[in-house]
Amino acid sequence: MPAGSPHAESIARVAVPVPVRRLFDYLCDPAALPARGARVVVPFGRHTLIGIVLEIAATSSHPTARLKRVARVLDDEAVLGEPLTALLEWSARYYHYPVGEVLHAALPAAARRGAPLAPSTPAVYRVTERVERCAAAELKRAPVQYEVLRLVVGRGGVARLADIAGEVGGARRAVAALVSKGWLRREEGGPPAAPAAAASGPGPVLSQDQQRARQQIIDALGHFQVLVLHGVTGSGKTEVYLHVVKAALQRGGQALVLVPEIALTPQLVARFRQRVGVSIAVMHSGLSDRERHDAWWAARGGAAAVVLGTRSAVFAPMPRLGVIIIDEEHDASYKQQEGFRYHARDIAIMRARRAEVPVILGSATPSLETLVHADSGRYRLLELPSRAGRAALPRVTLLDLRRLPAPDGLSPVLLDAVERCLGRGEQCLIFINRRGFAPVVMCAGCGWQAQCRRCDARLTLHKRSARLRCHHCGADLPAPKQCPGCGSDALYRVGTGTQRVEEALAKRFPKARLVRVDRDTTSGRGQLEAQLNDIAEGSADILIGTQMLSKGHDFPGLTLVGIVNVDQGLYSLDFRAPERLFQQLVQVAGRAGRGQRAGHVLVQTLHPENPYFEPIVRHDYRGLAALALQERRQAHYPPFSHLALLRADSSRAEEALAFLREARSCGRRVLDGRPGVAVMDPVPSPMERRAGRYRAQLLVVAQRRQALHPFLDEWLDELDARPGSRRLRWSLDVDPLEMY
Numbered sequence: 007m008p009a010g011s012p013h014a015e016s017i018a019r020v021a022v023p024v025p026v027r028r029l030f031d032y033l034c035d036p037a038a039l040p041a042r043g044a045r046v047v048v049p050f051g052r053h054t055l056i057g058i059v060l061e062i063a064a065t066s067s068h069p070t071a072r073l074k075r076v077a078r079v080l081d082d083e084a085v086l087g088e089p090l091t092a093l094l095e096w097s098a099r100y101y102h103y104p105v106g107e108v109l110h111a112a113l114p115a116a117a118r119r120g121a122p123l124a125p126s127t128p129a130v131y132r133v134t135e136r137v138e139r140c141a142a143a144e145l146k147r148a149p150v151q152y153e154v155l156r157l158v159v160g161r162g163g164v165a166r167l168a169d170i171a172g173e174v175g176g177a178r179r180a181v182a183a184l185v186s187k188g189w190l191r192r193e194e195g196g197p198p199a200a201p202a203a204a205a206s207g208p209g210p211v212l213s214q215d216q217q218r219a220r221q222q223i224i225d226a227l228g229h230f231q232v233l234v235l236h237g238v239t240g241s242g243k244t245e246v247y248l249h250v251v252k253a254a255l256q257r258g259g260q261a262l263v264l265v266p267e268i269a270l271t272p273q274l275v276a277r278f279r280q281r282v283g284v285s286i287a288v289m290h291s292g293l294s295d296r297e298r299h300d301a302w303w304a305a306r307g308g309a310a311a312v313v314l315g316t317r318s319a320v321f322a323p324m325p326r327l328g329v330i331i332i333d334e335e336h337d338a339s340y341k342q343q344e345g346f347r348y349h350a351r352d353i354a355i356m357r358a359r360r361a362e363v364p365v366i367l368g369s370a371t372p373s374l375e376t377l378v379h380a381d382s383g384r385y386r387l388l389e390l391p392s393r394a395g396r397a398a399l400p401r402v403t404l405l406d407l408r409r410l411p412a413p414d415g416l417s418p419v420l421l422d423a424v425e426r427c428l429g430r431g432e433q434c435l436i437f438i439n440r441r442g443f444a445p446v447v448m449c450a451g452c453g454w455q456a457q458c459r460r461c462d463a464r465l466t467l468h469k470r471s472a473r474l475r476c477h478h479c480g481a482d483l484p485a486p487k488q489c490p491g492c493g494s495d496a497l498y499r500v501g502t503g504t505q506r507v508e509e510a511l512a513k514r515f516p517k518a519r520l521v522r523v524d525r526d527t528t529s530g531r532g533q534l535e536a537q538l539n540d541i542a543e544g545s546a547d548i549l550i551g552t553q554m555l556s557k558g559h560d561f562p563g564l565t566l567v568g569i570v571n572v573d574q575g576l577y578s579l580d581f582r583a584p585e586r587l588f589q590q591l592v593q594v595a596g597r598a599g600r601g602q603r604a605g606h607v608l609v610q611t612l613h614p615e616n617p618y619f620e621p622i623v624r625h626d627y628r629g630l631a632a633l634a635l636q637e638r639r640q641a642h643y644p645p646f647s648h649l650a651l652l653r654a655d656s657s658r659a660e661e662a663l664a665f666l667r668e669a670r671s672c673g674r675r676v677l678d679g680r681p682g683v684a685v686m687d688p689v690p691s692p693m694e695r696r697a698g699r700y701r702a703q704l705l706v707v708a709q710r711r712q713a714l715h716p717f718l719d720e721w722l723d724e725l726d727a728r729p730g731s732r733r734l735r736w737s738l739d740v741d742p743l744e745m746y
């Protein structure tokens with residue numbers, strides 16, 4: 007065909023990392039077509055960008071003469087592998103987010119910049135499960151292969167080619183032969199930074215409930231199933247995970263284990279390393295580029311049999327995925343709250359379905375969404391109703407703050423309990439979900455209050471540093487000694503934060519060792535870890551902390567938990583607030599009495615008559631969930647409907663609301679009477695002004711998910727095309743967790 011004829015060209019449809027929800031067409035040579043999933047360098051405006059090819063087409067809807075050409079093809083194959091590429095495409099569609107940005111974020115930093123696709127460490131060869139069954143006799147006539155195998159086994163079952171070749175002549179051919187027989191496996195990426203410790207012992211003997219759960223999960227290996235492991239705090243869920251991971255590894259699979267942001271502690275990593283006895287890649291947001299690169303390669307090449315990570319690890323490349331475990335599946339940190347607002351649990355379920363592997367959703371307080379599916383039979387429910395070993399669930403007592411004085415937030419009943427606990431030489435935890443000293447500073451003379459200038463919020467006093475801080479925008483200014491309004495020095499500090507509780511307890515119990523854990527004490531790298539270690543080793547008597555202390559941690563010496571005030575969460579505008587509050591209560595309470603001695607939980611409240619407390623006192627989470635579900639059903643909230651929230655914010659008052667009003671009209675026009683989806687009226691956000699921007703939101707409610715997504719597609723296309731839509735910031739949140 008003559009050059010220049012339109013048929014001499016093919017079209018590569020490329021996902022480019024720009025905030026636009028579509029692919030871009032480029033010309034490419036049909037004789038050298040890039041593979042789907044390969045990175046390409048493409049001109050984009052006045053720059054060049056690195057994109058990923060998603061489709062090859064014969065024609066474009068744009069005039070061919072106007073199309074630019076792919077400048078360079080960087081990979082021979084899908085850089086993320088086909089299954090992960092497809093999963094990311096699906097996720098971008100589901101959350102209506104630009105696929106180019108989604109794919110880009112899933113790459114390690116060096117790969118995003120176009121570095122060649124290569125691990126930082128050379129490949130290794132590992133003996134496979136089959137070797138144990140192969141008799142040495144089979145290798146009698148292949149002495150070199152026999153030597154190679156002996157050498158690799160002698161090195162713990164894994165070795166680099168260079169090391170093998172250094173000791174055995176003719177090793178390269180022998181290694182290739184062993185790989186083709188399936189006795190050695192090539193793994194890219196080498197052993198990850200921290201090698202496996204030898205597996206130490208089998209762990210405790212499983213209880214009958216644990217054994218049953220373990221067996222049912224193991225029976226599900228090899229096909230897709232969602233299993234809900236509902237076990238009270240300390241019931242031994244992690245023990246079950248460890249057994250399941252081992253079983254998956256024995257079948258040659260990899261295991262993906264996700265935990266909430268604040269539960270991924272060195273304690274947990276060490277427990278997995280010790281017990282599973284294979285190399286583990288740890289992935290979380292605090293890794294350096296280099297560490298992330300190594301972990302990513304270890305997962306992709308198979309050198310890491312287990313990936314243990316937080317939210318974003320759901321996108322770890324794992325070619326031999328055998329099982330996915332989501333611990334504390336109800337935890338809000340699985341939902342990304344900005345940009346690409348995905349829910350890692352929901353993506354994990356889709357990933358498991360595509361890979362045909364089971365996924366386990368573990369929690370002491372499963373989300374209502376999950377419980378509904380368990381009850382309908384879509385998910386399989388496994389229960390661990392009692393604590394492991396000899397530990398019993400703690401006793402829960404409500405303290406009525408209407409009848410008890412509570413200076414500095416602490417009632418005399420709670421203080422007495424602390425005193426007795428210290429007298430017995432045990433640890434206690436005072437939980438208060440607010441950092442700083444006092445959330446309100448006001449003047450007795452004129453009524454002035456310390457307000458943030460950029461937010462509709464009050465400033466919190468941080469007493470030790472004598473600062474007033476805004477917990478919403480980070481504003482930070484010196485605390486005044488006199489009222490800026492009238493000059494009076496009668497400034498009152500109202501309400502209680504962690505610092506105030508700490509100060510009061512230090513005064514009352516001068517000999518006790520206090521440790522406060524909140525965002526102010528853990529800002530440095532490794533600070534939280536150091537504090538948790540101290541606590542676990544018993545070098546603290548009283549812990550004071552926010553939600554950072556509420557989950558995942560196992561403090562065997564802790565017998566008393568005091569909850570200073572739960573009431574802020576009871577009357578929030580967010581329909582999920584009660585559920586979240588009570589999940590948190592159950593989790594904090596679950597820290598008590600995990601060792602030999604029984605625990606006690608004291609909950610201070612102004613509203614002891616709230617119906618949610620009764621099931622909490624009885625440790626009846628199902629009862630609690632039933633109450634919440636009833637309210638949700640009446641209000642047509644999830645899981646009885648599906649939501650999407652359109653948020654907008656602008657530096658000018660009214661602009662966001664005006665945009666959303668237009669969006670509403672546009673949405674209703676697009677709907678055109680179609681049933682099953684409703685576009686509500688826009689409203690200002692509960693805290694309208696934040697960091698100087700005015701915020702508003704608009705809710706879309708759908709009875710059926712199938713009706714929602716096509717509508718959102720059309721609607722967003724129209725909104726994108728509106729002339730004014732670039733002047734302000736707006737975003738869509740599918741399945742929003744927070745309603746502000």
Ligand code: ADP
Binds near residue numbers: 210211394
């Ligand atoms: P969860 O993940 O449900 O909070 P864990 O698996 O961490 O529970 O177990 C809580 C504690 O009980 C741990 O110290 C663990 O070692 C111990 N444990 C778990 N299962 C058993 C068992 N079958 N027998 C004795 N102790 C156990």
Ligand code: ZN
Binds near residue numbers: 451492
């Ligand atoms: Zn004043």
Ligand code: ZN
Binds near residue numbers: 479
């Ligand atoms: Zn502020």
